[in-house]
Amino acid sequence: MVKEGDCIALIGFMGAGKSAVGELLAEELGMEFVDLDGVIAREAGMSIDTIFTREGEDGFRRRERDALTEQLASGGMVLSCGGGVVTREENVEMLRRRCRVFLLDISESTAMERLRGSSGRPLLSDEGLETAVPRLMRERARLYRRAAHEIVDANEVSTRELAKEIAARWRKSESRRRGEGTRST
Numbered sequence: 001m002v003k004e005g006d007c008i009a010l011i012g013f014m015g016a017g018k019s020a021v022g023e024l025l026a027e028e029l030g031m032e033f034v035d036l037d038g039v040i041a042r043e044a045g046m047s048i049d050t051i052f053t054r055e056g057e058d059g060f061r062r063r064e065r066d067a068l069t070e071q072l073a074s075g076g077m078v079l080s081c082g083g084g085v086v087t088r089e090e091n092v093e094m095l096r097r098r099c100r101v102f103l104l105d106i107s108e109s110t111a112m113e114r115l116r117g118s119s120g121r122p123l124l125s126d127e128g129l130e131t132a133v134p135r136l137m138r139e140r141a142r143l144y145r146r147a148a149h150e151i152v153d154a155n156e157v158s159t160r161e162l163a164k165e166i167a168a169r170w171r172k173s174e175s176r177r178r179g180e181g182t183r184s185t
Helices: 018-029 036-044 048-071 089-098 108-115 129-147 159-177
Strands: 007-011 032-035 077-080 099-105 150-153
Touching: 007 018, 007 089, 007 159, 018 032, 018 077, 018 159, 032 036, 036 048, 036 077, 048 089, 089 099, 089 129, 099 129, 099 159, 108 129, 150 159
Parallel strands: 007 077, 007 099, 032 077, 099 150
Antiparallel strands: none
């Protein structure tokens, strides 16, 4: 059984930098890096966009839950989650129980800037960026904050700086969790 805190999970809106930061963070900490959307696409044998087209959001969310459950069966990883992972309570419960969850928090303007011209984002394709981003950010803001153990401002910081900040915070939380540095003399 994986103990609480054995994994680091990165959550946040599309374009927050979860995958880029996650790779650097895993390297910094000597942990495995897992991109949950990559796992889902690989196991399905099709792109996320194709899964949404063929199975709808509900079908994708079922695959996401199953992949999350499978990945969290082992520890010692940095897990980059898709932007909507927090829309299912069972996912949030699993993440909070088995991981230290960091929210990479970005503003609406940062999201718009980073997502402009990107493809493969099925939830943005129907409404368009200017409508979908504000709506989805409003819908998910409370969910992200409730799921996170810690919030990191990811607006104007490099991915390397974010990885170093999260690594330092994680080390500190692990030290507290294990009772290091709390010995009385």
